Amino acid sequence: xxxxxxxxxxxxxxxxxxxxxxxxxxxxxxxxxxxxxxxxxxxxxxxxxxxxxxxxxxxxxxxxxxxxxxxxxxxxxxxxxxxxxxxxxxxxxxxxxxxxxxxxxxxxxxxxxxxxxxxxxxxxxxxxxxxxxxxxxxxxxxxxxxxxxxxxxxxxxxxxxxxxxxxxxxxxxxxxxxxxxxxxxxxxxxxxxxxxxxxxxxxxxxxxxxxxxxxxxxxxxxxxxxxxxxxxxxxxxxxxxxxxxxxxxxxxxxxxxxxxxxxxxxxxxxxxxxxxxxxxxxxxxxxxxxxxxxxxxxxxxxxxxxxxxxxxxxxxxxxxxxx
Ligand code: UT7
Numbered sequence: 001x002x003x004x005x006x007x008x009x010x011x012x013x014x015x016x017x018x019x020x021x022x023x024x025x026x027x028x029x030x031x032x033x034x035x036x037x038x039x040x041x042x043x044x045x046x047x048x049x050x051x052x053x054x055x056x057x058x059x060x061x062x063x064x065x066x067x068x069x070x071x072x073x074x075x076x077x078x079x080x081x082x083x084x085x086x087x088x089x090x091x092x093x094x095x096x097x098x099x100x101x102x103x104x105x106x107x108x109x110x111x112x113x114x115x116x117x118x119x120x121x122x123x124x125x126x127x128x129x130x131x132x133x134x135x136x137x138x139x140x141x142x143x144x145x146x147x148x149x150x151x152x153x154x155x156x157x158x159x160x161x162x163x164x165x166x167x168x169x170x171x172x173x174x175x176x177x178x179x180x181x182x183x184x185x186x187x188x189x190x191x192x193x194x195x196x197x198x199x200x201x202x203x204x205x206x207x208x209x210x211x212x213x214x215x216x217x218x219x220x221x222x223x224x225x226x227x228x229x230x231x232x233x234x235x236x237x238x239x240x241x242x243x244x245x246x247x248x249x250x251x252x253x254x255x256x257x258x259x260x261x262x263x264x265x266x267x268x269x270x271x272x273x274x275x276x277x278x279x280x281x282x283x284x285x286x287x288x289x290x291x292x293x294x295x296x297x298x299x300x301x302x303x304x305x306x307x308x309x310x311x312x313x314x315x316x317x318x319x320x321x322x323x
Contacts, residue, residue: 001172003180004120004127004135006323008069008166010062011291012055013044013278020156027152034156039254043159043279045144051085053094055162056140059287060099063136063164071099074166076132077106078123080115080139080283082312083146084108087202095138104132111188112196113250113311115139115283120165120307120319121184127169138164139283146198148210157252158211159279163287179302179322182237185229186317192221196312222252222310223259229318230264230308237320239304241265246299250309251275251285260308272298282311299323 019042020031034040046055056079064070077099079092092106111118116139126132140162147155172178195217200209226249234241241264249257251274261271272293274285281288286307293299303323310316 001174002127002130002169003172003178004124004167005170005180006165006321007168008063008065008067009164009291009294010059010066011161011163011288012058012062013161013288014046014050014055016045016047017042018045023156026149027155029152029156037255038157039275040157040279041276044161046142046160052081052083052140052142053085053091053098055142055160056091056095056138056164057098059140059162059164060095060136060138063166064099067166069134069166071101072103074099074101074134074136075104076123076126076135077101078119078135078137079106079108080111080119081108081141082110082112082115082282083142091140111283111311111315112313113252113280113282113285114309114313114315114317115311116163116286117184117307117309117317117319118186118315120181121186121317123167124181124184127167133169135167136164137167138162139285139287141282141284143211143282146208146211153215154211154213157280159281161278161281161284161288163284163291165287165290176237176239176322181319181321183233184317184319185232185236187225187229188313188315190313192314195314219253219256221314222256223263225310225314225316226256226260226308227263229316230260230306233306233318233320239320243304244270244306245303246293246305247271248286248290248293248305248307250311251278251289252280285309
């Protein structure tokens with residue numbers, strides 16, 4: 001059978017950094033409140049005129065370079081974003097052109113903070129079906145553009161960034177000793193729309209709108225949903241929770257990350273944490289953390305790596321891979 005093995009990775013954060021203290025000058029908040037409730041100390045914000053596609057291209061160029069290949073060697077781009085450059089065409093096609101890829105296909109997927117898990121799952125299924133050989137999977141966001149900067153309950157939580165992974169079809173024997181993606185699990189439940197949404201869109205208001213969230217409710221569902229999807233992934237792969245070497249969680253809130261790890265009986269030293277430096281970058285959060293873990297020398301060949309995320313919709317999901 002075909003396995004999707006990661007052969008390249010890269011990430012990009014906009015140059016401009018905004019600290020909690022700077023936000024406290026704009027809204028009624030404090031560094032102490034933000035750190036205590038979320039674990040966030042700072043976030044990166046895209047410069048004026050810097051678009052989601054710019055962030056995606058920067059991360060992708062690094063991913064292609066680390067794989068030792070060119071854009072023309074890719075036959076599929078799956079880009080996860082909730083903040084596309086334009087309503088259409090897909091930001092993935094803009095990235096495709098800028099990477100010099102004239103064949104294959106490129107499209108966006110939209111699952112907000114779970115976007116990268118959805119994108120990697122779609123990519124893996126293309127590989128397993130024999131329809132793609134090399135896939136560039138990207139998570140890229142400019143959430144700063146859909147934040148209500150007057151709303152202290154949301155504007156302190158998010159940041160901008162991008163991460164990318166090159167997956168290659170390689171032969172495996174179907175056992176959990178194979179390298180590459182072992183299993184992916186996607187879930188959604190649209191009844192929870194009002195907990196986390198954007199109050200605009202081309203069809204409803206003809207504007208992009210601003211993010212609205214009932215944080216406490218999202219928090220309540222997050223730990224339960226994440227623990228459930230991690231359990232599903234581990235058992236589908238015929239593994240145990242203690243087999244996981246690294247958890248790469250969606251970086252929304254350190255308390256959610258800690259709570260999920262505790263519920264699963266996983267120790268903190270197995271969890272990659274970037275929320276303090278990146279805040280919540282939605283679909284970019286998991287690939288940014290993954291690349292951070294690789295570049296810090298933590299994630300190594302043959303490690304069992306678990307990716308998990310939860311976001312608006314609700315959507316949630318997991319991906320288990322042998323690195
Ligand atoms: O990516 C997936 C989507 N997002 C998430 O996963 C986020 C999930 N939710 C959370 O992370 C947390 O619920 C928050 C960080 C959003 C909020 O933390 P919390 O401990 O649930 O606080 P809360 O919403 O219960 O608010 C507590 C108090 C409130 O004041 P009162 O009503 O108790 O007087 C808020 O008005 O904190 C107040 N508050 C703030 N105070 C200072 C809310 N935001 C701020 C702020 N600074 N930035």
